[in-house]
Amino acid sequence: MMELQIIKVKTLLLGLIGLLFMGCYNDVEEELYPTVNCNTAGMSYSTDVVTILTNNSCISCHNNTNPQGSIKLDTYSDVKIYVDNGRLFGSVNHDVGFKSMPQGSTTKINQCSIDQLQAWIKDGALNN
Ligand code: HEC
Known part of the structure; x- marks a missing residue:
């Protein structure tokens, strides 16, 4: 029972760490590809x-x-x-x-x- 709880906590922690990294990854991605929604047609x-x-x-x-x-x-x-x-x-x-x-x-x-x-x-x- 105790062991199962530890596994649950570990899984939760790993998940949270994963989310943190995804957050960082997304930030970097925005810096790398900021032109996704950039309109360059018909510039004046x-x-x-x-x-x-x-x-x-x-x-x-x-x-x-x-x-x-x-x-x-x-x-x-x-x-x-x-x-x-x-x-x-x-x-x-x-x-x-x-x-x-x-x-x-x-x-x-x-x-x-x-x-x-x-x-x-x-x-x-x-x-x-
Ligand atoms: C804080 C003042 C300042 C700002 C802001 C500034 N410049 Fe300059 N710019 C200078 C100075 C001083 C020089 C001459 C640098 C030198 O000869 O070392 C220069 C040089 C240049 C040159 C010649 C570059 C070369 O290699 O011959 C161009 C073109 C230019 N600026 C365009 C721009 C553009 C476009 C912007 C805006 C994105 C800008 N400048 C913003 C001060 C500024």
């Missing part, structure tokens, strides 16, 4: 790209009055320069040979935003 400069650049402080460091690194990203024609020379995508994707942006952050902007920028660039980086 004025709504999607400007929002991403604003929300990630890009524009506060790269504008006409504060052009850090002599780079401005507050107008379409300025942004287009860094799309065409590959530096915009290289810097947000932390590619080798580019300065990682946002400056001072150890992490990239969220993967969905990176995918959306890439999709907009692939669609021709239109002023849409």
